[in-house]
Each structure stands twice: as C-alpha cells, then as structure tokens.
Amino acid sequence: xxxxxxxxxxxxxxxxxxxxxxxxxxxxxxxxxxxxxxxxxxxxxxxxxxxxxxxxxxxxxxxxxxxxxxxxxxxxxxxxxxxxxxxxxxxxxxxxxxxxxxxxxxxxxxxxxxxxxxxxxxxxxxxxxxxxxxxxxxxxxxxxxxxxxxxxxxxxxxxxxxxxxxxxxxxxxxxxxxxxxxxxxxxxxxxx
Amino acid sequence: xxxxxxxxxxxxxxxxxxxxxxxxxxxxxxxxxxxxxxxxxxxxxxxxxxxxxxxxxxxxxxxxxxxxxxxxxxxxxxxxxxxxxxxxxxxxxxxxxxxxxxxxxxxxxxxxxxxxxxxxxxxxxxxxxxxxxxxxxxxxxxxxxxxxxxxxxxxxxxxxxxxxxxxxxxxxxxxxxxxxxxxxxxxxxxxxxxxxxxxxxxxx
Numbered sequence: 374x375x376x377x378x379x380x381x382x383x384x385x386x387x388x389x390x391x392x393x394x395x396x397x398x399x400x401x402x403x404x405x406x407x408x409x410x411x412x413x414x415x416x417x418x419x420x421x422x423x424x425x426x427x428x429x430x431x432x433x434x435x436x437x438x439x440x441x442x443x444x445x446x447x448x449x450x451x452x453x454x455x456x457x458x459x460x461x462x463x464x465x466x467x468x469x470x471x472x473x474x475x476x477x478x479x480x481x482x483x484x485x486x487x488x489x490x491x492x493x494x495x496x497x498x499x500x501x502x503x504x505x506x507x508x509x510x511x512x513x514x515x516x517x518x519x520x521x522x523x524x525x526x527x528x529x530x531x532x533x534x535x536x537x538x539x540x541x542x543x544x545x546x547x548x549x550x551x552x553x554x555x556x557x558x559x560x561x562x563x564x565x
Numbered sequence: 566x567x568x569x570x571x572x573x574x575x576x577x578x579x580x581x582x583x584x585x586x587x588x589x590x591x592x593x594x595x596x597x598x599x600x601x602x603x604x605x606x607x608x609x610x611x612x613x614x615x616x617x618x619x620x621x622x623x624x625x626x627x628x629x630x631x632x633x634x635x636x637x638x639x640x641x642x643x644x645x646x647x648x649x650x651x652x653x654x655x656x657x658x659x660x661x662x663x664x665x666x667x668x669x670x671x672x673x674x675x676x677x678x679x680x681x682x683x684x685x686x687x688x689x690x691x692x693x694x695x696x697x698x699x700x701x702x703x704x705x706x707x708x709x710x711x712x713x714x715x716x717x718x719x720x721x722x723x724x725x726x727x728x729x730x731x732x733x734x735x736x737x738x739x740x741x742x743x744x745x746x747x748x749x750x751x752x753x754x755x756x757x758x759x760x761x762x763x764x765x766x767x768x769x
Binding site for chain 2: 392393394395396397398399402403444445446447448451452455484485486487490491494495498539540542543544545546547548550551552554555557558
C-alpha cells in the first residue's frame with residue numbers, strides 16, 4: 374500500500390507533470406484564461422489519461438512485446454490515444470449530451486496533449502506493473518488538474534494587478550508559472 | 566525565389582512558433598538545460614517537420630479529407646520513430662538526455678499545426694520553405710534559451726568553463742529557471758519587435 378501512495382504522491386506533487394516536468398504546457402497557458410474552461414479541460418484530460426494507460430499497458434505487454442514490435446510503441450500508442458478520444462467523444466455525445474456540450478471542444482484537443490502520451494510511455498519505461506501504472510496515471514492526472522486550477526486562479530488575480538508594460542501578457546504568465554514551480558520544488562523532500 | 570525567402574523568414578521571426586504563436590512549448594523548456602540538448606532537440610524537430618511537410622504536401626491530393634488527421638499522425642509518428650532509432654544508435658548520450666521528449670515530437674503542436682494549416686494546401690517547395698523557417702525558428706530560440714541556462718546554471722559553454730563553480734546559480738538549470746528564462750525571452754523579443762515596427766511606421 375505504501376508503495377502505491379509513494380507513486381501517487383511523487384507523480385502528483387513532487388514530479389508535477391506541468392510545473393516540474395514541463396509537459397502539457399499548451400493547455401496550461403492556452404486554456405487557463407477562464408476558470409470553467411480550465412476545469413473542463415483538466416477533467417477531460419485526466420479521464421483520457423487514465424483510460425489510455427489502462428488500454429496501452431496490456432497492449433504493450435501482451436501484443437507488442439511477444440510479437441517483437443516494441444519499436445512501434447510510439448506509433449501504436451498515439452493511434453490508441455487518438456481513437457480513444459474519438460470513442461469517448463461518441464459515447465458522451467450519445468449518453469451524456471449535457472456533459473458533451475460542455476466538454477466537446479476540448480476532447481479533440483486532448484489527442485495532441487503531450488502529457489497523455491508521456492504518461493503511457495513513462496509507465497512502460499519505468500517498469501511499473503499494471504496496478505502501479507494506473508496509480509501513476511491517476512497521480513499525474515491529479516497533478517495536472519491541480520496545476521490547471523491554480524493557474525486559472527492566479528490569472529484571475531493577474532487581470533486586476535498592475536503589471537509593467539514589457540512583461541504584460543504571456544511573459545507574466547511564465548513568471549507566475551516559475552513561482553508556482555518553485556513552490557512545488559519544495560515538495561521534493563516529502564518522500565525519502 | 567523571393568516568395569520562398571518570405572516564407573522562410575516568416576517562421577524565423579514574425580510567426581516564430583515559440584515566441585509568438587506559443588505552440589510546442591513543452592519540449593522547449595524541458596530539454597534546454599544544456600547547449601547540446603537544445604541543439605539536438607531543435608535539429609530532430611526540424612528534420613521531422615521538414616520530412617512530414619514535404620511528404621504530406623506530395624500526397625495532399627491523395628489523402629481523403631475525412632481521415633486526414635489519422636494519416637498525418639501516422640506519417641509524423643513514422644519520422645519520429647526513425648529519428649528515435651537513429652539517435653539511440655549513433656548518439657546514445659543525447660538520446661538518454663532527451664528521453665521521453667523525442668517520442669513526444671509526435672504530439673508537438675508545431676508539426677500538427679503546420680501540416681494541417683500549411684502543407685495540406687500548398688506546393689512541395691513552399692511547404693519545404695515553411696518547414697525550414699519554422700524549424701530554424703524553433704532551433705534558434707531553443708539554443709538561445711539553453712545557452713543562457715547552461716552558462717548561468719553550470720558555468721559552462723560547449724565544454725568550456727566560463728564561470729567558476731562558486732559563482733553559478735543552480736536556479737537556472739532547475740524547473741523554475743526554465744520558466745523565468747523563457748518569460749524574459751518572450752518579453753525581450755516583443756520589445757524589439759514593437760520598437761522595430763514603430764521605427765518602420767515613422768519612416769513611412
């Protein structure tokens with residue numbers, strides 16, 4: 374149990390996917406202008422991330438490895454993610470139209486979210502077992518959600534603040550992200 | 566000839582993917598802790614971008630519109646796999662340092678964006694010019710950031726020690742330093758651009 378908690382905490386806080394590993398910066402900068410949008414994007418991405426890990430892990434170990442096709446990993450994984458996103462989109466459209474209309478726009482963008490591909494590739498290269506890789510993807514998803522919510526909150530404040538003209542706009546967002554990242558570096562002593 | 570030069574220049578500064586379009590950011594911050602890594606990543610991306618844009622531009626009349634995105638992804642992923650295997654075979658140290666960011670070129674928005682908005686509509690030569698412009702635009706920003714971070718963080722530049730160890734600032738090689746250096750890069754290029762355009766406006 375302890376082992377799983379460790380993986381969860383380290384992927385959510387210590388190695389935060391956005392702030393420490395620099396993954397998924399595009400939605401982090403592009404989608405956080407509005408709190409609702411950033412929450413929608415965060416939830417949708419987290420969902421696909423966990424689902425993708427559940428699908429790609431057995432696929433790698435039971436199909437690609439026995440057939441000696443491990444070098445096709447990247448190609449196969451991105452196709453799996455793209456089709457998963459498509460599936461989720463169809464399913465939501467049919468069964469939960471309300472959720473679909475609030476999430477629909479972001480679903481298509483998720484395919485090119487690098488955090489998802491990175492999580493599926495990392496859980497293979499780190500040598501996790503099936504359960505560990507699910508915990509790892511859950512932790513990363515929580516970390517992503519946390520970063521999105523924090524950034525969206527900060528941007529609300531930044532709108533009201535007086536900012537020197539030369540760092541107005543995007544530069545100030547990166548400065549804020551840098552400060553957040555520094556705060557998250559403080560978690561590094563959490564697990565020995 | 567002038568047309569191609571214009572396309573090339575466009576990606577280099579005016580529509581620089583990192584500084585003005587704000588796409589493909591992830592890899593640019595993660596790998597820029599040393600000059601070699603920045604250069605290697607920039608060249609890898611330029612290669613993939615050039616090859617995919619040329620190939621897709623060649624095939625643009627054959628690819629059915631409704632399945633174009635999956636086809637693009639397969640073409641891009643193929644070139645990324647080629648780069649990954651080549652790098653693992655001939656430059657194992659670099660491959661290890663770049664790690665997961667090489668396969669992640671597949672989902673780099675720069676490539677998908679240019680292929681979708683440019684190569685699928687234009688001729689091969691134009692696409693090649695655009696790919697080179699965008700690729701080198703990415704490359705120079707990446708090497709610029711990595712030189713700054715390596716110099717101040719490690720005190721070294723291409724193996725030479727320029728700043729003695731006791732004066733280096735570890736902050737720059739860490740994650741927060743990446744965000745700060747990038748913020749400064751955007752701010753400075755925007756300032757230069759504003760000044761340049763103002764200058765141009767006055768001359769007219």
